[in-house]
Amino acid sequence: MKKHNFSAGPSILPQSVLLKASEAVMDLDNSGLSLIEISHRSKAFVDIMENARSLALELLGLEGKGYKALFLQGGASTQFLMVALNLLEKRAGYINSGTWADKAIKEAKIYDDIYELGSSKEANYNYIPKGYDIPEDYDYFHCTSNNTIFGTQMKEFPNSPIPMVCDMSSDIFSRTLDFSKFDLIYAGAQKNMGPAGTTLVIVKEDILGKVSRKIPSMMDYKKHIGSGSMFNTPPVFPVYTSMLTLEWLKGLGGIAAIEKENEKKARLMYSEIDLNPLFKGFAVKEDRSNMNATFTLENENLKDTFETMLKEAGVEGLNGHRSVGGYRASMYNALPLDSVKVVVEIMSELESKA
Amino acid sequence: MKKHNFSAGPSILPQSVLLKASEAVMDLDNSGLSLIEISHRSKAFVDIMENARSLALELLGLEGKGYKALFLQGGASTQFLMVALNLLEKRAGYINSGTWADKAIKEAKIYDDIYELGSSKEANYNYIPKGYDIPEDYDYFHCTSNNTIFGTQMKEFPNSPIPMVCDMSSDIFSRTLDFSKFDLIYAGAQKNMGPAGTTLVIVKEDILGKVSRKIPSMMDYKKHIGSGSMFNTPPVFPVYTSMLTLEWLKGLGGIAAIEKENEKKARLMYSEIDLNPLFKGFAVKEDRSNMNATFTLENENLKDTFETMLKEAGVEGLNGHRSVGGYRASMYNALPLDSVKVVVEIMSELESKA
Numbered sequence: 148m149k150k151h152n153f154s155a156g157p158s159i160l161p162q163s164v165l166l167k168a169s170e171a172v173m174d175l176d177n178s179g180l181s182l183i184e185i186s187h188r189s190k191a192f193v194d195i196m197e198n199a200r201s202l203a204l205e206l207l208g209l210e211g212k213g214y215k216a217l218f219l220q221g222g223a224s225t226q227f228l229m230v231a232l233n234l235l236e237k238r239a240g241y242i243n244s245g246t247w248a249d250k251a252i253k254e255a256k257i258y259d260d261i262y263e264l265g266s267s268k269e270a271n272y273n274y275i276p277k278g279y280d281i282p283e284d285y286d287y288f289h290c291t292s293n294n295t296i297f298g299t300q301m302k303e304f305p306n307s308p309i310p311m312v313c314d315m316s317s318d319i320f321s322r323t324l325d326f327s328k329f330d331l332i333y334a335g336a337q338k339n340m341g342p343a344g345t346t347l348v349i350v351k352e353d354i355l356g357k358v359s360r361k362i363p364s365m366m367d368y369k370k371h372i373g374s375g376s377m378f379n380t381p382p383v384f385p386v387y388t389s390m391l392t393l394e395w396l397k398g399l400g401g402i403a404a405i406e407k408e409n410e411k412k413a414r415l416m417y418s419e420i421d422l423n424p425l426f427k428g429f430a431v432k433e434d435r436s437n438m439n440a441t442f443t444l445e446n447e448n449l450k451d452t453f454e455t456m457l458k459e460a461g462v463e464g465l466n467g468h469r470s471v472g473g474y475r476a477s478m479y480n481a482l483p484l485d486s487v488k489v490v491v492e493i494m495s496e497l498e499s500k501a
Numbered sequence: 502m503k504k505h506n507f508s509a510g511p512s513i514l515p516q517s518v519l520l521k522a523s524e525a526v527m528d529l530d531n532s533g534l535s536l537i538e539i540s541h542r543s544k545a546f547v548d549i550m551e552n553a554r555s556l557a558l559e560l561l562g563l564e565g566k567g568y569k570a571l572f573l574q575g576g577a578s579t580q581f582l583m584v585a586l587n588l589l590e591k592r593a594g595y596i597n598s599g600t601w602a603d604k605a606i607k608e609a610k611i612y613d614d615i616y617e618l619g620s621s622k623e624a625n626y627n628y629i630p631k632g633y634d635i636p637e638d639y640d641y642f643h644c645t646s647n648n649t650i651f652g653t654q655m656k657e658f659p660n661s662p663i664p665m666v667c668d669m670s671s672d673i674f675s676r677t678l679d680f681s682k683f684d685l686i687y688a689g690a691q692k693n694m695g696p697a698g699t700t701l702v703i704v705k706e707d708i709l710g711k712v713s714r715k716i717p718s719m720m721d722y723k724k725h726i727g728s729g730s731m732f733n734t735p736p737v738f739p740v741y742t743s744m745l746t747l748e749w750l751k752g753l754g755g756i757a758a759i760e761k762e763n764e765k766k767a768r769l770m771y772s773e774i775d776l777n778p779l780f781k782g783f784a785v786k787e788d789r790s791n792m793n794a795t796f797t798l799e800n801e802n803l804k805d806t807f808e809t810m811l812k813e814a815g816v817e818g819l820n821g822h823r824s825v826g827g828y829r830a831s832m833y834n835a836l837p838l839d840s841v842k843v844v845v846e847i848m849s850e851l852e853s854k855a
Contacts, residue, residue, distance in 0.1 A: 150533045157737060159538050168537075169526035173519055179504045179815070183522075183696035183742070184513050186818060220574035220698065221719060224733040228717045250718075257715050337734055342537035344574065344698045344736030361611050363582045364604075365575055379578040380691055382698030383511060384738050388537070461533070464540060 151486035154464030155477045157337040164391040199390035207326040217348040217376045226333040227254035240264040245272045245294030272297040275434040283308045293318035296468040298441030299434040310354045341389030344382045412478045412487045413437040419491040443473030505840035508818030509831040511691040518745040553744035561680040571702040571730045580687040581608035594618040599648030626651040629788040637662045647672035650822040652795030653788040664708045695743030698736045766832045766841045767791040773845040797827030
């Protein structure tokens with residue numbers, strides 16, 4: 148049975164990418180060797196890494212603008228720490244828009260003063276904080292573009308007078324933005340880009356080297372840049388598979404093309420949530436995420452029926468995060484519109500049954 | 502043509518492991534979903550992680566002895582830092598037996614005093630330092646069991662009066678040892694265990710929690726233990742493939758069985774190096790590694806002939822590291838004895854030609 152994979156991350160990847168990745172594990176490009184048993188210093192893998200790095204910059208429109216792309220390890224959670232180690236001298240301003248933003252703040256606080264310029268914590272993060280000022284004498288400003296758990300997404304970004312750092316883990320490569328507004332972007336691969344195990348970091352080189360602390364090598368963006376994202380053995384398979392996904396995206400027409408698909412999927416899902424009296428959206432309308440739609444079923448008696456219908460249709464991963472409850476439809480780049488149609492039809496059928 | 506893969510790491514893995522890993526990228530256990538697109542919180546993946554963790558302890562004979570196994574990210578290079586952050590309060594003693602040991606020392610020095618209790622740096626690391634005392638009032642003792650670049654291996658380990666930490670990246674699971682002598686063992690997966698992208702950490706819980714510094718979450722062994730090695734999204738594919746390799750090793754009869762194979766391979770290789778006047782071993786005999794045999798070809802005029810013969814026989818990855826030059830035969834667990842025979846025959850044929 149065909150599955151409809153709404154997993155919040157790790158999440159659905161294009162079938163063509165899975166096929167090529169699977170083949171490479173047996174034999175990379177007819178070399179007679181597996182992708183995962185060759186030296187990372189071989190020409191074959193250096194080419195893969197360089198291709199992945201340049202595709203990332205190309206798709207974001209950041210080539211030739213002073214940015215470098217790195218494929219690191221440790222997930223966004225390690226970036227919470229690296230951002231502070233590399234950029235925090237005295238104080239920084241953060242937007243607390245969700246669980247991950249809150250964790251980013253906690254990790255950075257180990258190193259120095261962190262100020263929350265805005266927070267929606269008191270409302271269980273069902274909206275994006277707005278109307279804050281960014282002080283000019285802070286070291287940097289940090290925000291989270293999309294909050295996977297709560298289904299909210301920043302639609303506009305401030306014009307920051309200081310370096311702007313953004314955790315784009317759950318919506319990178321999903322919509323057109325002026326990415327040159329950002330000085331540092333990071334994203335775990337496992338939503339729109341590839342399998343778990345690598346983290347893309349896009350950093351404008353001129354913001355680095357300004358803190359006085361001694362930075363451990365593995366935490367130092369400059370060290371990673373200096374060694375072409377191969378300071379130590381990189382996570383070969385996750386980087387290769389991310390490269391394949393970026394090639395797939397480029398082949399589709401890039402971010403502008405996938406953005407249209409993502410908008411169609413989100414419109415379809417949210418119109419059903421709004422029109423169907425059985426369901427209620429969690430996030431405030433103006434801040435709704437095009438990646439993760441969070442909603443609850445108002446009539447608990449219908450829960451079992453709904454979930455049985457989903458299961459019978461092959462729908463996977465629609466359960467909401469425990470902090471919100473209900474359901475969460477994660478509609479990342481590789482999710483087909485048809486999968487959304489299947490869920491929407493079930494929601495509609497449930498209404499007719501009720 | 503069949504390849505003989507002597508790559509120093511990432512390195513050869515069993516064909517049966519590559520096949521299962523490749524299949525799982527398309528479909529995990531007939532679930533209809535790929536291994537890399539399911540939630541890491543799904544039962545399927547939690548089972549994989551728990552199986553990998555318990556296999557590691559079982560193979561090392563450390564079950565029920567107060568140890569925990571973790572599959573982390575960032576390679577051994579990140580462990581250089583984590584060891585110091587978690588264990589270093591005032592001072593620690595390190596053995597400087599190679600490039601990686603030297604790097605471990607440099608990273609730890611950021612945090613406090615590090616003393617080199619022994620070093621072979623002055624001899625380009627061609628032997629293992631011995632005859633040192635380990636001070637009882639140090640926080641821990643750190644050594645490197647096998648030095649991949651130089652082809653040396655510790656044959657005996659001291660009885661340490663303080664916690665003993667060992668970087669076993671390049672020989673873990675290759676020989677029987679009393680692993681309970683160690684309090685913390687770490688190893689990048691990409692030699693004897695799996696693909697690049699995960700690092701096994703085996704830690705005795707009672708040595709943790711004794712330093713006064715605040716440890717960032719991702720650097721904190723206790724946090725990772727508390728969350729079952731899933732503090733954040735783990736590197737799914739590298740962990741799964743490591744689990745498959747550990748299952749393969751268990752099926753063969755465990756470490757004792759593979760040790761015999763490894764000894765056969767090493768004996769064959771070193772006897773050719775010693776008996777063939779064209780070649781010269783780099784490491785001193787008593788400290789020779791059973792994993793990496795380093796040697797030079799004494800007659801430079803034969804270099805092209807030798808390398809053409811290797812190439813024609815499908816031998817890959819035999820080049821030495823630039824710090825040593827010459828050749829390095831990495832004979833990790835998954836390398837068949839037949840591959841060593843092929844190289845030894847070529848060496849012997851070269852002698853008859855010369």
